[in-house]
Amino acid sequence: MMDMIAYLARCIVMLLVTWAAVRLIGKKSISNMTSYDLASIMLITTVAAEPLVYKVPSKASVGVIVLTLATLIIGYASLKRFFYNIDSTPIIVVAEGKIIKKTLKNAKMNIPLLLSELRIKGFQNIADVRYAIIEPSGKLSVIPTSQASPVQQSDIGIAPSSVSLSFPLVIDGKVIQENLAFLQQDRSWLMAQLLTYSITDLEQVLLAQMDGQRTIQVIRKDQSAAIPHIK
Numbered sequence: 001m002m003d004m005i006a007y008l009a010r011c012i013v014m015l016l017v018t019w020a021a022v023r024l025i026g027k028k029s030i031s032n033m034t035s036y037d038l039a040s041i042m043l044i045t046t047v048a049a050e051p052l053v054y055k056v057p058s059k060a061s062v063g064v065i066v067l068t069l070a071t072l073i074i075g076y077a078s079l080k081r082f083f084y085n086i087d088s089t090p091i092i093v094v095a096e097g098k099i100i101k102k103t104l105k106n107a108k109m110n111i112p113l114l115l116s117e118l119r120i121k122g123f124q125n126i127a128d129v130r131y132a133i134i135e136p137s138g139k140l141s142v143i144p145t146s147q148a149s150p151v152q153q154s155d156i157g158i159a160p161s162s163v164s165l166s167f168p169l170v171i172d173g174k175v176i177q178e179n180l181a182f183l184q185q186d187r188s189w190l191m192a193q194l195l196t197y198s199i200t201d202l203e204q205v206l207l208a209q210m211d212g213q214r215t216i217q218v219i220r221k222d223q224s225a226a227i228p229h230i231k
Helices: 002-025 035-049 057-077 101-106 111-120 177-182 187-195
Strands: 091-095 129-134 140-144 167-171 205-210 216-220
Touching: 002 035, 002 057, 035 057, 091 101, 111 129, 111 140, 111 167, 111 205, 167 177, 167 187, 177 187, 187 205
Parallel strands: none
Antiparallel strands: 091 129, 129 140, 167 205, 205 216
């Protein structure tokens, strides 16, 4: 009985210590945490769990306090100019409607995931995106082209047009057969469409997609775009 009471007491003590540590570190959500925030939380929870096994809460409490203070010091240092972009920097993965394959690879993001994130942001077509930027928090920011900038159509007195899904037809040289079948087209039709862009080999294609107006947009692997330096 006494062992159970001691165990429950250790649980409560370490819960309070860990709670206080997390409150001191900040109220950011997991998606907004920096890498050092996340590393600190993982270490704190590991250290805080030790007394539940080894029955030494005082030592673990000191460890949690030290980790919390170290995280707060790093957080304070991150406000100084010399620390800027040490943790991470924004990464441009789309520039002027073109996918920057090298930076996309560095960000460990593939093309289907990029298209999914763009759809979540309300962009069906790569051509509507001037810049897509993976921020240090891991979130994707999208700067649309001037033609695709959101406008309240009721403000200019026109009826809203319908929005339709875009279909990727080729991703990194691979034909998406399911979408061709859905569109009731075949590989010969696709190659004929690509030929209008002077493409004779699928390996030349990074992305080809059909928008809601049945217009095909093609991004070649050898296309390049000027990438600005951002912070």
